[in-house]
Amino acid sequence: MNRSMITKGLLIALPMLAISACSSTSDADAEAQRIADQAAADAAAAQQAAQDAVQTDTIQAIQLTAEEKLVEMYSSAILETTINFEFDQSVISPKYALILDAHAKYLVNNTDKSITVEGHADELGTPEYNIALGERRGLAVSTYLENMGVAASQITVVSYGEEKPVNLGHNEMARSENRRAELVY
């Protein structure tokens, strides 16, 4: 359940990451120049080939998918977007350091990108208290990212309290999945 939710989140988050990963401001000019150079080189090569005694052919380099490029740069942790919490706590467990470090590095490298940290709580306690608790979790993640060098202006924190559970059950397993912060690009 948790896994499939992460995947679902990524299906939304990844294309955005992918677009940002392979586009920078001067990319268009460089691409045009590359095509022109390639055409000239191809013409020269064809002329040469006609005269040569031996002939060769080019093969395409293996292209990485957008996800693979991200993973190569930021480790596979960049694909994870959910941080879970203990009951009534907003302390980030050390096991999430890799994930948050990967996102922090991405945001530091891409200062034009911003992130929303959505804080969520389980169903225990009142809706209003859980809004406050969800915000505390969102802020814990935000502070971690800022400590890793991400600008505060790149981060927005929104608490949904207990209003948007990922698991609709009313047992401890459901609650542990619902106590979370989600990184949304």
Add this chain to the structure above:
Amino acid sequence: MFARLISILVLVTVSSSAYARLEILITEGVNSARPIAVVPFKWLGKGKKPQNFSEIVAADLQRSGKFNPLSIEKMPKTPSSSKDVDYAAWTQLGIEAIVMGEVKPDETTPGKYVVTFELLDVLTGNVNMPNFDPIMDKRRNTVTTAQLRQYAHRISDIVYEKLTGERGAFLTRIAYVAIDRSSSHPYQLRISDYDGEGEKLVLRSKQPIMSPSWSPDGRKLAYVSFEKRRSQIFVQDLYTQKRELMTSFPKINGSPSWSPDGTKLALVLSKDGQPEIYTFDIKTKALKRLTNNRVIDTEPNWTPDGNSIIFSSERGGRAQIYQVSLTTGETKRITWQGDINLGGTITPDGDNLVMVSRHNGNYMIAVQDLESGELRTLTKTQLDESPSIAPNGSMIIYSTVYQGKQGLALVSMDGRFKANIPANNGEVKSPAWSPFLQ
């Protein structure tokens, strides 16, 4: 303008197709409930009778937990006027009081009905002494077809007040949030009569809606909407559908609660760091901050006199309920029992505090006598939240989980009467009981 017309049409269509349809099911009755008879009202017109008054009145009185209406089969006779009552027969059955009446079409105006009813004291009637009149109340009113149901609740209110000395709260409404995850707009703010009838859509959204709070005149609702993917507080006029944005600060805009004089909202903002309690003047938009510390302060609610605000705070470690005076600014803690206390509301008479109290990990509705400090838990469920008190202080509506679904429930202030209010589709939460509407 055209777009606005369409949006109104859409609202109307939705409200007639996607009902949450609430129904009250009594789960714990009261043995000592007083025996009473609500005789079927006599229909003096032709064809089918327009509304079953006695059924509505009997159900209202039974749901108060204070009365036990006699079933129709057990009635010795079904008179419709005090002139035809054999008091001895009712005395034998132990019946204390009889409600009876007649409905006839208004001969001058089609679509209107003349309804008469009488409330009779059986004991006085049986003694038959010249100076003691068994008729406790007798009224005649002309009502339209649309008003028939309301008028039945009005009769219940009169009967209840005559027999208990306390004002009835049957002519009231509840606001609540319904969640229908199969809908394109799953989060729906709805209102219905207190008994679940006459449900209407107030607002539907793709993002959560929270914390409805009634204006003291029963005409407007304040609520929190996440429609812009952040929290904002709105006030919406229920008659004109006009919405007005109240606050839209960074971070939390939450938990609005209307002041008893209708001029201010108490609310929670975290724009300056932690969630803090503020008052917000609806007209001037002036904010006044009431709390200032490094922990969570939330769930403000006004005391009935409007002179102070109670709220939940973690300043003492775990969440407990505190009271801040609006005149002196002095803050004191008012709950001491239970691991955690949240969501406090003071009863209309100012004597008791209703809240969510955690005991052994279970979140239950509890009431504390403010003078003696005595705390009583009223429910045995585990996930109770959002208690809201009827305007006469007799009953609490709250949200809980039963049969794996989030739904509403009722408990009387003494905890002896309980009812579930399941929705026939989706889940329902955040109930808010309206003030008196007449």
